[in-house]
Amino acid sequence: LEVRIRRDREEEYTVSFPEPTKLLYMRPNNVHKHYQEAFRRRTGKEGMTMDNLDHYMSSRKYFVGPNKSSVFKKWVVKTENVPRYNGQVAINHPETIKEEVQSKTSSIVFLYDQLNLDLERTTLEFGAMEEADPFPVTKPPINGYVPIIQKIPFE
Numbered sequence: 439l440e441v442r443i444r445r446d447r448e449e450e451y452t453v454s455f456p457e458p459t460k461l462l463y464m465r466p467n468n469v470h471k472h473y474q475e476a477f478r479r480r481t482g483k484e485g486m487t488m489d490n491l492d493h494y495m496s497s498r499k500y501f502v503g504p505n506k507s508s509v510f511k512k513w514v515v516k517t518e519n520v521p522r523y524n525g526q527v528a529i530n531h532p533e534t535i536k537e538e539v540q541s542k543t544s545s546i547v548f549l550y551d552q553l554n555l556d557l558e559r560t561t562l563e564f565g566a567m568e569e570a571d572p573f574p575v576t577k578p579p580i581n582g583y584v585p586i587i588q589k590i591p592f593e
Contacts, residue, residue, distance in 0.1 A: 441547055443503035453502055460550035462557070463508045465543060466492070492546075500552035508545040511538055 439455040470488050477485030486494065495501050514537050519530035550557075 441502065442505060442507075443547065444506045444544075445503075450506065461502065462548045462550040462553065462555075463505065463510070463545040464548065465508075465510065466546050495546065500549045502547040502549060505545045505547050507542055509540055509542050510545075511540050513537070514539050 439459055439461075440452050441455075441461060442450050443453050444450050466488065470491065473491070474485045477483070485491075496503075515534060516537060517532050517534050520533040522529050522531050
């Protein structure tokens, strides 16, 4: 496993992992606003700035570095009216579709196992999200699906 890490605007280098390694790719701008909000709610004060947070994280053993280009995926559920033909007349019926949306952006890379977090989720069939635990922990296989690591999208 290899990951490209950005040293500065022009220079990149490759970090190689000789054994399978779980990495967490985080979009800092998306996470920072949630951190600021939670910190403000808890303490009534402003949290660390993005620069201070970058400096803090870069000194941790689990920090790998900034990645210039990471692909993040998320599923968007849309409801569209689809015409159905009943003889000669078109009748619109709402139909729910699940669409994968990808975005390519910079990220910060961490060694997942050293973070002491459990962000693993179980993949569920489409439509089963209503019954899903909103704060899942690693669970045994459900309906033949096994737990996988997902990049958690933050909006």
